[in-house]
Structures are given as C-alpha cells and as structure tokens.
Amino acid sequence: MKQSKANSSRFMVWFCAVGAFTLLLFLFPSCKKKPTVEPVSPPVEEETGVSVDLTKVPYAKLSDYRFFEGTMKDQNPVDGVLPYEPASALFTDYAHKKRFIWLPAGTKANYTSDHEVLDFPVGTALIKTFYYDDVQPDGGTRIIETRIMIRKSSGWIFANYVWNTQQTEAYLDMNGSYTNISWLQNGQTKSAAYRIPSETECHTCHKINDQPIPIGVKPQNLNVDYAYEDGTQNQLQKLIAVGYLTNNLPGNIVSTVNYMDQTKTIDQRFRSYVDINCAHCHSEGKHCDYRPMRLAFSETSDPINLGLCVEPEEFINSSLAYIIKPSDKNRSMMYYRLGSVVPSERMPLLGRSIVHEEGLQLLEDWINWKQTCN
Structure with missing residues (x-):
C-alpha cells in the first residue's frame, strides 16, 4: 500500500513537470530554436550634391566634385550649379566654352563696382569647360579641359582637369601640355596646337598684385540676358533670384557688349x-x-x-x-x-x-x- 502511494506521488511530480515545461514553450515561443537567416545589408545610397571640401580640393578627378548629372561629357549641371556667359568671350583658338558658378549653401556674393570681379564667398567654385564641335575627321565634339577656380580662406586656387580620349573623365594636371586639334569653322578646316596651361600660365593672366583672381565674372560683363532652362533672364538678376548675389546693385551698370x-x-x-x-x-x-x-x-x-x-x-x-x-x-x-x-x-x-x-x-x-x- 505504501509502495503504491509512492509511485503515485512520483507520477504526479513527473506530470506537473512535463505540464509546466509545455506551458513555458507555449508562452515563450522565442525559446524555440530558429532557423539561421543571413543578415541583410541596408541599401547603399549614391552620394548626391556638389562636393567642394576645402581641406581636400583640388580633387584628383573632375567627377569627384559632382557638378554634373548624367553623362559627365554632356555637362548637365546639378541643382545649384548655375550656367553663365559674359557679354563678350575671351578668344582661345576658337574653342567653345561652358561656364558655371557654384556657391556653398547660405552664402552670397557682393557687388563692389561695375568693373571689378564680384566679391565671392569662401567655398565658391567657378567652372569653365573648353571644347570644339565638328572635330575632324569624324565631325563630333571633343572636350579638351575643364578649369576650376576655388576660393579658399587664403585666396583663389587653380585646378585644371584634362579630359581623356574616351570623354568619360578629366584628371587634375597642372603641368601644362599641348594637344593637336582640327575642326570645321564656317565650312573651313582649321587646326591648332591647343595649349592647356600650366599653373604658372594660369597665374600670369589671373592675378592682381600677384594674387590669383578670376577675370570675367564682373557686373559689366554679366548685365545681359541668358537663356536658362526655365526661361531667359538677366544674369545678375538670376544670381539674386537664386540667392547667389546680394540685392544691392546700382540702378545703371555701365556694361560691355557682345x-x-x-x-x-x-x-x-x-x-x-x-x-x-x-x-x-x-x-x-x-x-x-x-x-x-x-x-x-x-x-x-x-x-x-x-x-x-x-x-x-x-x-x-x-x-x-x-x-x-x-x-x-x-x-x-x-x-x-x-x-x-x-x-x-x-x-x-x-x-x-x-x-x-x-x-x-x-x-x-x-x-x-x-x-x-x-
């Protein structure tokens, strides 16, 4: 009789233990072993927006600045990179030019006088690409170089980028070189040993009192209309409208002409x-x-x-x-x-x-x- 009671007690203990374990598995399913799952990396977002890090410029490649969107040789500027064109253009062996201005967010240039370069803030980048159309023998377009002037706190610096033959990238080169080119000009073939300037040659023209300075971005040269993508507008007024120029211009700017x-x-x-x-x-x-x-x-x-x-x-x-x-x-x-x-x-x-x-x-x-x- 005593043996039977002992067996019964052991049975009850076992039953309760099994029941409690089953209840724990039900209440806490996370205790169950899960199948192994490989971690999923977050998507990599492409960097966008202009990059002009004054501690790192000039960069090794033109693309590092991210001034342009899409295929770089098309020279389609991103938002904030504003095209411009002076009333009269500097002659450089008949090369065509595309010019752009970029200013850091929240900064503005200031008017000094009609015939002086606008007073640009630190971080400003002025971009000018030199290219030819109707290049022989194929009749296509060839970009030769893109020159950039960047204003640091210590003053303006030069950065010259020479385009590769594939027209996919331009690389920093301040040594100067020549490249031969032939093109059609008004139906006639012209040729030149085009000079890509050295840093010293850049400084020869772009200086005042031996300090580097831009040349063409003066109110007298920008006081003309330009056909922007969103409509034709006076270039000085456009600079004001996009927040790149303080609205303190005189009423009558004595201007150059084409x-x-x-x-x-x-x-x-x-x-x-x-x-x-x-x-x-x-x-x-x-x-x-x-x-x-x-x-x-x-x-x-x-x-x-x-x-x-x-x-x-x-x-x-x-x-x-x-x-x-x-x-x-x-x-x-x-x-x-x-x-x-x-x-x-x-x-x-x-x-x-x-x-x-x-x-x-x-x-x-x-x-x-x-x-x-x-």
Missing part, C-alpha cells in the same frame, strides 16, 4: 573686345602694367589708354611708329601683334596660337573709323 553684335557701335564693340581679351594683363597691378596701355572697358574712353597715337616702348620694326595709328593699320603695332603667331611677338602672349580673324578685322575697322588722335 563684340560680334553689329547693332552696337564700333567703339563699344572694340572696347569690349580689348577688355575681355587684353585688360587682364594691361591694367594696374596686372602682368603688363608696365606698358602704357590701360585696356579695361572702364578706362578705354580715354584714347591714350588704347595706345592711340602713342609711340611703343619697344620696336619690332621702324614702320610701326605707334601702338595705334589712326586710319593706318600698317603703322599700328597693335594690329601687327594681333596678326602675328610668332610667340615673342603675338598678343595676347598666352591663350592663342592662331590668329583671331574676326578680332583682327574688328581692330582694323576701329583703326579706319578713328580719323584723328582724339
């Missing part, structure tokens, strides 16, 4: 031409400030600054008696030097290897228009 626009006077056109092509050297504090000419648009209302009836300080030959002789191109030093391709004689010294035929014709027309020294 020197190819024959609806403008010959005087306006020629003075605009020498402003964009020559004044970056022939101005106070610039590379050629020891010569008598002062060729900025704001200074060429004085004919002496243009060299009119002024004897040159250096003579190539005795027939060139004046920098500009009214009505006589053959006695005008400027006409001779704009028509020369000899490196020691040509003007400008840098930036061209062939004659700018339209510019030379404009100078001839202006010389013939000027009948006196006044």
Whole structure:
C-alpha cells in the first residue's frame, strides 16, 4: 500500500513537470530554436550634391566634385550649379566654352563696382569647360579641359582637369601640355596646337598684385540676358533670384557688349573686345602694367589708354611708329601683334596660337573709323 502511494506521488511530480515545461514553450515561443537567416545589408545610397571640401580640393578627378548629372561629357549641371556667359568671350583658338558658378549653401556674393570681379564667398567654385564641335575627321565634339577656380580662406586656387580620349573623365594636371586639334569653322578646316596651361600660365593672366583672381565674372560683363532652362533672364538678376548675389546693385551698370553684335557701335564693340581679351594683363597691378596701355572697358574712353597715337616702348620694326595709328593699320603695332603667331611677338602672349580673324578685322575697322588722335 505504501509502495503504491509512492509511485503515485512520483507520477504526479513527473506530470506537473512535463505540464509546466509545455506551458513555458507555449508562452515563450522565442525559446524555440530558429532557423539561421543571413543578415541583410541596408541599401547603399549614391552620394548626391556638389562636393567642394576645402581641406581636400583640388580633387584628383573632375567627377569627384559632382557638378554634373548624367553623362559627365554632356555637362548637365546639378541643382545649384548655375550656367553663365559674359557679354563678350575671351578668344582661345576658337574653342567653345561652358561656364558655371557654384556657391556653398547660405552664402552670397557682393557687388563692389561695375568693373571689378564680384566679391565671392569662401567655398565658391567657378567652372569653365573648353571644347570644339565638328572635330575632324569624324565631325563630333571633343572636350579638351575643364578649369576650376576655388576660393579658399587664403585666396583663389587653380585646378585644371584634362579630359581623356574616351570623354568619360578629366584628371587634375597642372603641368601644362599641348594637344593637336582640327575642326570645321564656317565650312573651313582649321587646326591648332591647343595649349592647356600650366599653373604658372594660369597665374600670369589671373592675378592682381600677384594674387590669383578670376577675370570675367564682373557686373559689366554679366548685365545681359541668358537663356536658362526655365526661361531667359538677366544674369545678375538670376544670381539674386537664386540667392547667389546680394540685392544691392546700382540702378545703371555701365556694361560691355557682345563684340560680334553689329547693332552696337564700333567703339563699344572694340572696347569690349580689348577688355575681355587684353585688360587682364594691361591694367594696374596686372602682368603688363608696365606698358602704357590701360585696356579695361572702364578706362578705354580715354584714347591714350588704347595706345592711340602713342609711340611703343619697344620696336619690332621702324614702320610701326605707334601702338595705334589712326586710319593706318600698317603703322599700328597693335594690329601687327594681333596678326602675328610668332610667340615673342603675338598678343595676347598666352591663350592663342592662331590668329583671331574676326578680332583682327574688328581692330582694323576701329583703326579706319578713328580719323584723328582724339
């Protein structure tokens, strides 16, 4: 009888233990062993937006800045990279140019004067791509280089990027080089040994009092309309509208004109031409400030600054008696030097290897228009 009770007690203990374990499995299913599952990595998001890290620029590749979207050779700017075009363009062996401005968020440029470069904030990037259309023998487009100026707290720096033959990327190269190119210009084949400038050559033109500075981004040159994707607008007003320029412009900006626009006077056109092509050297504090000419648009209302009836300080030959002789191109030093391709004689010294035929014709027309020294 006692043995039976003991067996019964052991049975009850076993039954309760099994029941309790079963209840735990039911209440806490996480205690069950789960099948092994490989961890899933979060999706990798592509970086977007412009990158101008002042502690790291200049980058090794143009694509590192992320100025453009889609295929980079198409030069489609991302939001915030604003295209622009000065009223008159610098001649560089007939190369076409695409120009862009980018400013860091929350910053603005400021107006200083009509003829001075806008006062851009630290972090600004100015981008200019040089390219040719109708390149021979295939007739396509070839981008040669993209030049960038970046404003650091210590001042502007240069970053020059040379495009590869596949037109997929451009790489930092400040050493300077030549590349041969042929293209169709108004139905005629032209050729040039195009010069990609070195850092020293960049500094020769882009300086004032030996400090690097941009050239073309002046109110006098930007006070013209541009056909943006969202409509045509005055470029200075566009800069204000997108928050890139303080709205403190004067009511009447004395502006240059497109020197190819024959609806403008010959005087306006020629003075605009020498402003964009020559004044970056022939101005106070610039590379050629020891010569008598002062060729900025704001200074060429004085004919002496243009060299009119002024004897040159250096003579190539005795027939060139004046920098500009009214009505006589053959006695005008400027006409001779704009028509020369000899490196020691040509003007400008840098930036061209062939004659700018339209510019030379404009100078001839202006010389013939000027009948006196006044």
